[in-house]
Amino acid sequence: MSPIKKIAILTSGGDAPGMNAAIRAAVRGAIFNKLEVMGSIRGYQGLIDNNLVPMDSQSVSNIIQQGGTILKSARSKQFLTPEGRQIAYDNLKKNKIDALVVIGGDGTFTGARVFSGEHNIPIVGIPGTIDNDLYGTDYTIGYDTALNTVVEAVDKIRDTASAHSRLFFIEVMGRDAGFLALSSAIASGAETVLVPEINTGYKKLDDFLKNSFKKQKSSSIVLVAEGDKLSGGAIKIAERVNKEHPDYDARVTILGHIQRGGSPSGMDRVMASRMGVSAIEALLDDQKSVMIGMVNGEIVYVPFNQALKNKKPLPPKQLELIDILSI
Template sequence: MKKIGVLTSGGDAPGMNAAIRAVVRKAVHENIEVVGILKGYNGMVNGDFIPMEAASVSGILKEGGTILKSARSDVFRTPEGRATAYENLKREGIDGLVVIGGDGTFTGASIFGHEYDFPVIGIPGTIDNDLFGTDLTIGYDTALNTVAEAVDKIRDTATSHSRLFFIEVMGRDAGFIALNAGVACGAEVVLLPEKRTSFDELKEFLQKKYSYSKSSSIVLVAEGEKLGKTIDIADRIGKEHPEYDVRVTILGHLQRGGSPTVTDRVLASELGVAAVDALLTNKRDVMVGIVNGEIVHVPLSQAIKDEKPINSRLLNLINVISG
């Protein structure tokens, strides 16, 4: 293992730069050359490579986003695109690959690694925290804190005007952000993809928690919730209960940005070093994760396909302690 490549792919997540920094610094420490691959798998296909050294990653630990840029690649989904990417890697003399991203990134990495018997290690970088086999993914803690700060501010105006706010948060088909932010912010109701809530149940919750108190209520909605789009749910509630003062806020990409928290900086640093260690010990087609504070290696296929359960204890907690 004389030269490795590193890339970021899919949605950006705070802490990706910290992971890049750790990969580069660890490789340099081991006398391994590092090549940064720009714009994810598109960069592999286009041969968009840059040499990296310790100085290349100075000052990026605290920065959000990714200095290597990110993009989704349709061409890499094709056998021809992956063949071109492989030829570019071999021409550059790259012996192993570290990819930082989520399930889409890992899917591409696993397919590529198997097709060409190429060593690939995944680092979980996604705010959704939906990858099986790791307690935390890079960016999740920062996104949680961003959501908590935003909801706390919305609560101020909700209380001032006795309003009912529906607030949509990211997470695609996973409710980890909504659930944990709901506990942290005292949301009265949390709608999750993993727990089906009927419209009648929602109305009953609101009758108990909002209509009775006439103060304020926060309904946190994970974007993949099966009841419907947040704005449609709120509109229906408003029409059926005109006495409710209903408002909607969609936090959107606000949740992806910002300087990573200490938790994300430390996690990214640990996983970046662990990824290089994995390559040096001849591991391949695995994700490096963290479980109970210990580094683990999980097959990429398992990290992608196995469902990561939400914490049912927190669900019960919301029902008990919400207003």
């Protein structure tokens, strides 16, 4: 028999569509297995503040379709200190909590790994980030919804681009990873993409603009990941293009936080539901310091060390696909 009788659930870092679906699944999965559940309001800071609330099946009713997170999120500077983590652990013990389910990205899992190592508490992570940059899983919760949000926006921008024969640089989220930008570029028919992982510099874009203009395309769309340091971001690169390629009328759209909001897609809801229940099953199976991942449609357990140490590579075939389809 597992010694776990009571768990706490928290969300941390940037919100992602589908987090509520994961909370719902974890709560109901725990109740199904006769566990008590509490929710930590505002992530790790909630553990420090002892802001823990009981959760039951009714408390997660009618949230599967909601974006954001009902448990709120925060980045806790206090939790970065050993003293802060000790307070958090003391509050867990005070509330007789035996294990944690944490939903978030690499920062969330880094904190979980340290916390689990210091205090020997079982923690299972559920990957929730629109960046889709966590090693060991094909997809993260929120990525599919964000992708659809970007594609819908780009489709609308292309209407204006075509009407005025303009070049648009569209900046999407992706501070350290270009997965969202790359997939969005393919799905929206963009002419090229700039991502932080690929050191292409300005030359490739310069060559593309010369060739594209010669073909007299009615419009051109370039997706730029916000983390693309070489170009300096969409605004700076548009300024340079307007100076060096006056035949183009380059404009910029920064999509910003609309990518993180909205009702989750069907794919994100199903994936979050599977991962939420699997997180409970992992705890009952005496797993600790692991992330729930999905590879080829199957649930896998990925150690935090592995998920955080390894960098997830961009799919080379997708990069090649951009070049093929932009001719």
